[in-house]
Amino acid sequence: MSGPVPPGDHRGTRAIQRLVEYAPSTGGLALWVRHRDLPADDDAAAGDDRSDGDPANDTPVWTDGQTLHYRPAFAALPLAEQAGWVAHQVLHIALRHPQRYLQLQQRLGDVDLRLFNTCADAIVNSALSHLGWLRLPEDAVRLPPLLAATLAIDQDTETALAQWDLERLYRTMDDREAASRTAPSRRRDGPRAARTRAFGGSGRQDLRPQPGAQAAPEVESEQARDWSERLQRAHAGDGAHSLLRLLLADLPRSHTPWEQVLRTQVARALAQEPDVSWSRPSRSYLANQGRIRGGCPGTPRQPSRGGAGSPVRRMPWEPGRSATRPVPRLVLVVDVSGSIDDALMQRFAREIEALARRLAAGLVLVIGDDHVQQVLQHRPGRTPVADLLKGLRFDGGGTDFTPLLAEAANHRPDLVVVLTDLDGPAGLRPACPVLWAVPEAHAAAPAPFGRKLVLA
Numbered sequence: 001m002s003g004p005v006p007p008g009d010h011r012g013t014r015a016i017q018r019l020v021e022y023a024p025s026t027g028g029l030a031l032w033v034r035h036r037d038l039p040a041d042d043d044a045a046a047g048d049d050r051s052d053g054d055p056a057n058d059t060p061v062w063t064d065g066q067t068l069h070y071r072p073a074f075a076a077l078p079l080a081e082q083a084g085w086v087a088h089q090v091l092h093i094a095l096r097h098p099q100r101y102l103q104l105q106q107r108l109g110d111v112d113l114r115l116f117n118t119c120a121d122a123i124v125n126s127a128l129s130h131l132g133w134l135r136l137p138e139d140a141v142r143l144p145p146l147l148a149a150t151l152a153i154d155q156d157t158e159t160a161l162a163q164w165d166l167e168r169l170y171r172t173m174d175d176r177e178a179a180s181r182t183a184p185s186r187r188r189d190g191p192r193a194a195r196t197r198a199f200g201g202s203g204r205q206d207l208r209p210q211p212g213a214q215a216a217p218e219v220e221s222e223q224a225r226d227w228s229e230r231l232q233r234a235h236a237g238d239g240a241h242s243l244l245r246l247l248l249a250d251l252p253r254s255h256t257p258w259e260q261v262l263r264t265q266v267a268r269a270l271a272q273e274p275d276v277s278w279s280r281p282s283r284s285y286l287a288n289q290g291r292i293r294g295g296c297p298g299t300p301r302q303p304s305r306g307g308a309g310s311p312v313r314r315m316p317w318e319p320g321r322s323a324t325r326p327v328p329r330l331v332l333v334v335d336v337s338g339s340i341d342d343a344l345m346q347r348f349a350r351e352i353e354a355l356a357r358r359l360a361a362g363l364v365l366v367i368g369d370d371h372v373q374q375v376l377q378h379r380p381g382r383t384p385v386a387d388l389l390k391g392l393r394f395d396g397g398g399t400d401f402t403p404l405l406a407e408a409a410n411h412r413p414d415l416v417v418v419l420t421d422l423d424g425p426a427g428l429r430p431a432c433p434v435l436w437a438v439p440e441a442h443a444a445a446p447a448p449f450g451r452k453l454v455l456a
Contacts, residue, residue, distance in 0.1 A: 025237030065098030335420035337369035399424030
């Protein structure tokens with residue numbers, strides 16, 4: 001990666017100088033991003049965000065994740081407010097908020113940018129709220145008041161910043177109704193989404209992700225790691241003068257989607273590994289019809305046919321190879337005593353079905369809590385797994401994994417996947433590998449054995 005780019009002569013130069021003066025290390029992060037002045041009539045290039053036509057909703061500076069774009073109105077702001085805007089946008093870039101919006105959109109399909117922007121602003125503004133030498137807008141949303149008004153959670157700034165990352169905050173606030181077939185792009189706000197949207201104040205939208213600008217996944221992962229290291233070094237260098245109130249839970253991190261981890265684990269467990277078979281000859285043995293001219297040392301000599309040419313000797317028996325099992329088997333155990341979001345369960349079910357179809361594996365569903373309630377044999381081309389699980393009710397009662405795992409073991413599976421919150425005993429360990437798929441809210445719960453996969 002190339003080194004820092006000098007700020008040059010643009011509308012944000014004075015604000016950057018102020019950042020570097022008061023917070024040399026974290027303020028210097030502004031030198032790692034690009035800066036661009038927008039002409040007065042360049043509303044289209046600025047990505048106009050005035051959904052209601054109100055000029056008051058214009059933001060003086062916005063970012064696409066790589067560059068800070070300054071509107072002419074930025075130059076008229078007081079220097080302390082300019083510094084607040086630039087510090088705000090630099091943290092958006094350093095925390096990779098626009099890129100994370102695009103990544104979340106790839107995983108969920110529909111992400112409300114305005115809600116996402118409000119959640120990102122709450123984290124960034126709270127991280128900057130301890131600094132007296134810069135000024136944030138009067139209506140700047142902050143994390144503790146947002147949590148109190150929306151979720152009735154009373155936390156101070158330090159506790160909230162240490163616990164909430166952007167993806168978790170957004171998913172908690174986004175309780176919009178499911179999209180209808182007649183209007184798939186319009187989803188009515190639930191109570192949390194409505195309160196978050198109202199809490200966003202004037203609705204300034206300073207995050208403008210550019211879908212076509214996404215890098216390859218390995219490049220995105222490397223960039224996230226680079227920014228995380230820069231933030232940590234800069235924060236340590238500035239100490240109490242850092243732009244960051246404390247090291248956030250929202251620090252960018254390399255993230256492997258749970259879908260990719262699930263595919264790897266299932267494919268590894270269900271792969272058809274060939275084994276030696278003494279009941280069938282190898283292809284080379286068949287191709288030579290079990291004989292070769294000139295023979296092999298130590299093998300009995302066979303008379304040649306017709307008495308002419310080299311003698312023909314019989315080859316040693318060469319075994320062939322065959323699959324270790326006729327059809328790999330996968331058992332999905334669904335714990336209905338926990339609290340699993342319906343949308344997450346549907347995504348998980350579709351992923352499992354696609355894997356079973358791709359690997360030509362038999363799929364059995366075991367559903368229950370402290371006892372087995374249903375056992376379903378899934379046949380490819382029939383009712384989708386997501387539809388089979390659509391009517392399940394999660395009652396929040398007790399769980400005992402022992403009878404569920406015993407039923408799973410009866411089907412002699414090559415892999416057992418358990419969708420659960422991990423709240424309950426497991427008195428039986430199957431002979432095959434077990435993968436515990438756990439919602440993010442229960443990520444801290446320990447798995448009794450096997451591997452845990454957090455569905456984050």
